[in-house]
């Protein structure tokens with residue numbers, strides 16, 4: 173994929189678990205040469221390393237509930253302060269509550285916009301919409317590579333050899349919270365706590381939706397178009 177070197181600012185991907193945020197975030201990150209920041213991945217790393225934060229988050233995540241905002245803020249702030257975020261970054265899985273969205277706006281205002289043109293750096297907020305039955309199928313079919321993080325789906329994007337990563341031959345794993353009873357809880361948390369985040373951005377006229385029921389490359393094409401349109405508008409404003 174062609175890589176684009178100009179600055180891009182924050183990109184936020186919204187959508188229910190299983191909408192394809194991780195896959196699309198990886199593609200955006202690769203195309204624009206910016207980091208993908210997934211709060212779910214960072215939390216899973218903490219759980220694996222057995223940090224204090226990991227110990228506090230572990231059982232909550234296993235139940236499919238949201239980790240309290242106060243635990244998330246410090247973690248996100250320290251990640252966004254890394255030098256690799258200066259040109260922009262793509263957030264996947266954050267913000268997950270309207271309070272987190274408000275926190276992010278304040279953080280960007282105070283820390284990110286300091287040395288940048290504000291209009292060029294307002295977040296691009298993209299929601300990936302997917303039919304509920306498709307979501308269940310995607311979540312139950314999801315597999316990931318524990319070594320490189322690549323995501324597969326046994327129905328729609330299977331690896332060449334079943335259960336083995338194409339890139340590094342690691343045995344693929346099923347996420348702990350991709351079991352059916354936990355999946356329902358995660359979708360509930362989305363309906364109750366995360367859906368209002370889209371309303372938050374919509375009320376600020378910053379939300380764009382794409383059709384996530386289409387094949388993965390078509391979803392990517394829609395997202396890239398949204399990003400490029402936004403950049404063209406920002407360039408005209410400056």
Ligand code: AMP
Pocket residue numbers: 189211212213215232233234236237238239240241244264265266267268272349358
């Ligand atoms: P994900 O990989 O984004 O589906 O996240 C997996 C789990 O991590 C979620 O079910 C939550 O328990 C937790 N989590 C991830 N991101 C957040 C967040 N922004 N706020 C609260 N909990 C989160």
